[in-house]
Amino acid sequence: MRLFLTHSFYRIMDSKLKDSVLFSLAEILEVNREKIMEANEADKQAFPDMDESMMDRLKVDNNKIDGMIRSLKEVASQADPEGKILYETVREDGLRVSNRTVPFGTILIIYESRPDVTIEAGATAFKAGNRILLKGGKEAFHTNTLLTQLWHQALLQNGVNKNRVEYLSLSHAETQQLIKENDHHVDLIIPRGGERLIQFVEENATVPVIVSGRGNNFLYIDDDVDFEMAVQLVLNGKKRISVCNAIDKVLLNKKLAGLEEKVNELVTRLAGKGIEAWGNKEITALCDKLEEENDAATLCEEYLAPKIYLALVEEMEDAIDMINRYSGGHTAVIVTNDSEKADEFMREVDCAAVYHNASSRFTDGGQFGVGAEIAISTQKLHFRGPLGAGELVTNKWFVHGSGQTRE
Numbered sequence: 117m118r119l120f121l122t123h124s125f126y127r128i129m130d131s132k133l134k135d136s137v138l139f140s141l142a143e144i145l146e147v148n149r150e151k152i153m154e155a156n157e158a159d160k161q162a163f164p165d166m167d168e169s170m171m172d173r174l175k176v177d178n179n180k181i182d183g184m185i186r187s188l189k190e191v192a193s194q195a196d197p198e199g200k201i202l203y204e205t206v207r208e209d210g211l212r213v214s215n216r217t218v219p220f221g222t223i224l225i226i227y228e229s230r231p232d233v234t235i236e237a238g239a240t241a242f243k244a245g246n247r248i249l250l251k252g253g254k255e256a257f258h259t260n261t262l263l264t265q266l267w268h269q270a271l272l273q274n275g276v277n278k279n280r281v282e283y284l285s286l287s288h289a290e291t292q293q294l295i296k297e298n299d300h301h302v303d304l305i306i307p308r309g310g311e312r313l314i315q316f317v318e319e320n321a322t323v324p325v326i327v328s329g330r331g332n333n334f335l336y337i338d339d340d341v342d343f344e345m346a347v348q349l350v351l352n353g354k355k356r357i358s359v360c361n362a363i364d365k366v367l368l369n370k371k372l373a374g375l376e377e378k379v380n381e382l383v384t385r386l387a388g389k390g391i392e393a394w395g396n397k398e399i400t401a402l403c404d405k406l407e408e409e410n411d412a413a414t415l416c417e418e419y420l421a422p423k424i425y426l427a428l429v430e431e432m433e434d435a436i437d438m439i440n441r442y443s444g445g446h447t448a449v450i451v452t453n454d455s456e457k458a459d460e461f462m463r464e465v466d467c468a469a470v471y472h473n474a475s476s477r478f479t480d481g482g483q484f485g486v487g488a489e490i491a492i493s494t495q496k497l498h499f500r501g502p503l504g505a506g507e508l509v510t511n512k513w514f515v516h517g518s519g520q521t522r523e
Contacts, residue, residue, distance in 0.1 A: 129245065131196040133274060138192035138239055141270035142185045145235070148266060149181055155258040156231065163255045169358040169420040173229035174256055184235040187488035191239045194487050197506045198245045212516040217509040219245035220303045225490065226251045226291065226317060227308035231259040236488040237308065238267065238281055240481075244508035249302065251284045251291060253309075261285075295321045306491050306503075311418065326503070328491030330444035331360035332418040333476050336435040336461070338452035339371040343378055345473065346451040347385055350424070352475040353449070354391050357422055360492060361447055361479040364419045366426050367435045368399075376402045379426065386424060395426040415442040432457055436464045443467060445494040447479045468494055468501040 145152070156176040160166075166174065197217055204214035223246045227233045234250055241248045252260040264283035271278045286294060295305060295317060305325045307317040317325055335353060337346045353363030372378060379402045383393045393406050394414070400406040406426065414425055415438070429435045432450075439448050449471040450461040458472040469479045479502065481489025486504030493500050499507040 128198075129276065131198075133276065134196070134243055134245070135192040137270050137274045137276060138188045138243065140273050141235070141239070141267060142188040142192075144266045144270055145181060145185050145188070148262075149178065152176060152181060152259065152262060153178075155262040156256075158258040159231075159256050162258075166255065168422075170229050170255070172356070172358040174231070174259075176231050176259055180232055184232055187236045187482070188239050190482070190487040191243045191505060194243065194505060197243065197509050200509075202511060209520050210518060211520050214514045215511055216514055218512045220508060220510050222247045222249060222300070222302050222304075223490075223508065224249040224251065224295070224302045224305045225308060226295075226305065226313065228253040228310065228313055229255055230308070231256045231263060233308055234260050234263040234267075234283070237306075237490040240488050240490040240503070240505045241508050242281065243505035246508060247279075248281045249284055249300070250282065251286060251294075257285065292316075292320050295323075298322050308491055310420070324498075326491060326493050326498070327495045328493050328503070330418055330494060331362055331420075331446050332364050332416065332442070332444040333362065333447040333449070333467075334365045334367060334435075334439045334443050335363050335449040335451065335476065336367045336429075336432065336439070337369060337372065338432060338450065338454065338457060339369040339373070340453045340457075341372070341451050342453065343372075347382055349449065349451055349473070349475050350382065351385065351389060352477060354386070354389070354422075354424060355477065358420055359477070360418075360444075361476050362420075363449070363476050364417070364424060365415065365443075366424060367429050367438060368426065369432070369435075370428050370430055375428075379403045380405070382426070390422050392423045393426055394423060399426050399428050418444060432461060436461060440464075440466045446492065447471070447476045449474070449476050468492065 153176060159174060198219060200217040202215045206212050223241045225237050238248050238250060260283060267281045268278040271280055302323050305317055305321050305323060307314045311330055314327055335350060350363060350366055356362060383403050383405045386393050394409045395406045396410050397408060400408045445467050447469045448465045448467045450458050451473055452458055462470040462472060479492060481487060481502035481504050484502050486502050489502040489504055490508060491503050493503055
């Protein structure tokens with residue numbers, strides 16, 4: 117499959133036109149709610165044995181459609197990230213130099229299960245002036261196909277080439293060829309999914325990749341702590357198992373008063389929410405309701421399941437070391453009454469988002485005020501954390517002269 121680009125794909129759109137497309141799409145989704153859910157039902161019936169985490173991501177109901185519509189309106193209401201002046205100066209010889217934001221060009225988004233990515237991530241990249249290629253998983257084929265058709269309807273209503281947003285229905289081998297050969301002129305690839313998908317893209321891509329989405333998030337409970345708050349933050353961090361901001365590991369300080377009683381209370385309350393608690397030999401000695409797991413490899417694993425792993429640490433520094441060694445670099449939480457300890461923890465932990473006495477579930481573009489996110493980056497270039505429209509631009513130097521030359 118070879119994709120040819122024409123100048124019309126890259127024609128600069130003014131802010132009003134981009135926003136009009138997004139508002140139109142929001143209205144079209146509202147009118148087509150039943151059709152969207154029918155298409156999604158066809159996808160769910162085609163994969164009845166899908167695990168709970170994947171099924172949660174695949175499911176589209178009225179609440180998910182509400183979220184898509186809300187995201188479209190939020191993105192449309194944001195300031196245009198294109199053309200922002202980052203730097204400007206006038207030299208002594210009259211040469212005017214400025215640095216401005218411009219779109220990346222073509223962004224390929226490869227994702228699993230989640231049809232809302234077709235709308236929300238697509239809208240975020242579109243707002244920044246990019247052309248979008250969408251490659252969803254086969255399990256969401258019917259939903260993604262319909263949502264792309266609705267995208268096209270909104271684009272055409274506003275006189276925009278429908279190929280500005282394109283859905284690619286490709287096999288694994290075809291996708292591998294797509295990202296290796298790059299004869300479609302992709303400028304940036306964003307994989308949204310599990311570790312295997314991200315690894316596949318990194319190993320095969322010949323253009324820049326923004327790594328995102330791997331969670332395996334840790335929460336540390338200090339010895340100076342409101343333990344009820346800590347329990348609530350653990351439970352809330354595990355409220356949805358299919359999201360990348362879920363808590364998978366809980367580290368408890370050994371000096372926590374009433375340690376054995378508190379470990380048992382935490383495990384009991386997790387069980388009440390249907391969450392299995394595991395731990396190594398040291399902590400299972402304190403609670404016979406814990407499942408024992410002594411393989412250190414589990415510390416690196418993102419569960420995406422109703423499972424959580426507990427461990428004991430001597431000091432906060434040990435917790436920091438474990439997080440920096442084993443976590444996905446996404447989110448880490450400290451629960452403590454000591455603000456100085458919290459400040460040290462937040463400085464030393466190497467994650468995209470760090471929290472003091474708050475739930476990990478706030479690591480989300482909408483919650484952080486950047487609107488619909490295209491991904492949560494866990495790398496340090498080009499940006500880290502939730503990526504909104506403002507992060508899906510690059511920069512260009514503009515130089516205006518009147519015949520100036522350099523000696």
